[in-house]
Amino acid sequence: MKLYNTLTKQIEVFESNEPGIVKMYTCGPTVYHYAHIGNIRTYIFEDILEKTLKYIGFDVKRVMNITDVGHLSDDSDTGEDKMLKAAKRDNTSVSEIADFYTKEFYKDIDSVNIKKPNIISKATDNIPEYIKIIKKLLDDGYAYISNNNVYFDVSKYPDYYKLSGLNKEELLVGARDDVSLDEHKHNPADFGLWFTNSKFDHQALKWDSPWGEGYPGWHIECSAISMKFLGEYLDIHCGGVDNIFPHHTNEIAQSESYLGHKWCNYWIHSGHLNDKNGKMSKSNGEFLTMKSLIDKGYNPLVYRLLCLQSHYRNNLVFSYEAMDNAKNTYEKLVNKISQIEDEKLSINKELVDSYITKFKDSIENDLNTANTITYLFDILKDDNLNSSSKLYLIKEYDKVLSLDLIKKEKKIDNELEDKVNKLVEKRNLLKKEKKYEEADKIREELLKLGVQIKDTREGVEIKWI
Numbered sequence: 001m002k003l004y005n006t007l008t009k010q011i012e013v014f015e016s017n018e019p020g021i022v023k024m025y026t027c028g029p030t031v032y033h034y035a036h037i038g039n040i041r042t043y044i045f046e047d048i049l050e051k052t053l054k055y056i057g058f059d060v061k062r063v064m065n066i067t068d069v070g071h072l073s074d075d076s077d078t079g080e081d082k083m084l085k086a087a088k089r090d091n092t093s094v095s096e097i098a099d100f101y102t103k104e105f106y107k108d109i110d111s112v113n114i115k116k117p118n119i120i121s122k123a124t125d126n127i128p129e130y131i132k133i134i135k136k137l138l139d140d141g142y143a144y145i146s147n148n149n150v151y152f153d154v155s156k157y158p159d160y161y162k163l164s165g166l167n168k169e170e171l172l173v174g175a176r177d178d179v180s181l182d183e184h185k186h187n188p189a190d191f192g193l194w195f196t197n198s199k200f201d202h203q204a205l206k207w208d209s210p211w212g213e214g215y216p217g218w219h220i221e222c223s224a225i226s227m228k229f230l231g232e233y234l235d236i237h238c239g240g241v242d243n244i245f246p247h248h249t250n251e252i253a254q255s256e257s258y259l260g261h262k263w264c265n266y267w268i269h270s271g272h273l274n275d276k277n278g279k280m281s282k283s284n285g286e287f288l289t290m291k292s293l294i295d296k297g298y299n300p301l302v303y304r305l306l307c308l309q310s311h312y313r314n315n316l317v318f319s320y321e322a323m324d325n326a327k328n329t330y331e332k333l334v335n336k337i338s339q340i341e342d343e344k345l346s347i348n349k350e351l352v353d354s355y356i357t358k359f360k361d362s363i364e365n366d367l368n369t370a371n372t373i374t375y376l377f378d379i380l381k382d383d384n385l386n387s388s389s390k391l392y393l394i395k396e397y398d399k400v401l402s403l404d405l406i407k408k409e410k411k412i413d414n415e416l417e418d419k420v421n422k423l424v425e426k427r428n429l430l431k432k433e434k435k436y437e438e439a440d441k442i443r444e445e446l447l448k449l450g451v452q453i454k455d456t457r458e459g460v461e462i463k464w465i
């Protein structure tokens, strides 16, 4: 298996620390809002990576955090905690915000067939772990206390600039705002490990610590959660390119200073999701979530396919035109596959093996999923493959691609049809009463039953998918 490693800036043959076992850590969501589809793209790539590793025989232990404290609205330690801001915004408590958006996050990843990581741990559940690491960093001289906050001293970690490939001056430009705002840091790139002094009065999330009542910095949580569940040696750490600096850079600095040895061998990052004007994010452009795609009538798996059609490291340009193209491709694939009737024939061994080899060669080559989609069409067209061979291959491919290519036997019996008709009628009524939000909920409910609806001049068109 070959993967592009951000740390070495090259494609490398992957080797795990322990034979047959991969320890993988993936940064999770900050649960103050719905996940943006740009974030979902990263989770899809991580899911493909995990499933590929499993497909080729590794036992994967994967951990993800849920950030429910410490992620400031500005990466340079100067903003307000995102969770607190959201609680104020929605006039509710931080824990309610966290619970609500964590559930929404699970719904989102489930809708695009992402397998939940083995272990998911909340930032607020690991406070003693942060304190243990910070204590040692202070004892060993890697951290200092200033203005009652604990900071990591980046000058003590010589390889600080390695992952980002940026130099000190370039990073200074990025941190310039910070220089004027936080004069308590020794170097502008130093980052907070523990805060007791907050310039915000209503810091609701606080814990006791040797340095006074306070709260952890954002970066420490991933290092601590990873070490708690996966030990001192990590094989793979993933995230989006935005995480490279400062988040992952800081994670490496504090983890390796704490451990006294190399921590993680492979750092894998996915590219941006752009629209024609540039990077799409929560704060930039249309705020797009899985829910908004579903509301527009798209099957969430169409978005998964769109992501898989381009390489995870490339920037992907999102547009509704691109979504419609992916939708056409998806429907074409699923329809063609649904027409294959399994004749229970013995499989064409040699040919099947060659398609499996092609599949493995692609996904093992830095996750070239786009190629595998092309092969799917080749399989469908190949007259030398009998029906059973085709279905066998599609099932194998879908173990990694997870596009639900072979629909589970759906019996459209009278009862189901009745239910669907009633829901459509109910929706028509709601629309007449201009209760659009409730009408949209029924659209979602129908989608879950496998029904796509389209409003036309002649009325509602029902399509079983």
Ligand SMILES: [Zn+2]
Residues within 6 Å of the ligand: 026, 027, 028, 222, 247
């Ligand atoms: Zn992280």
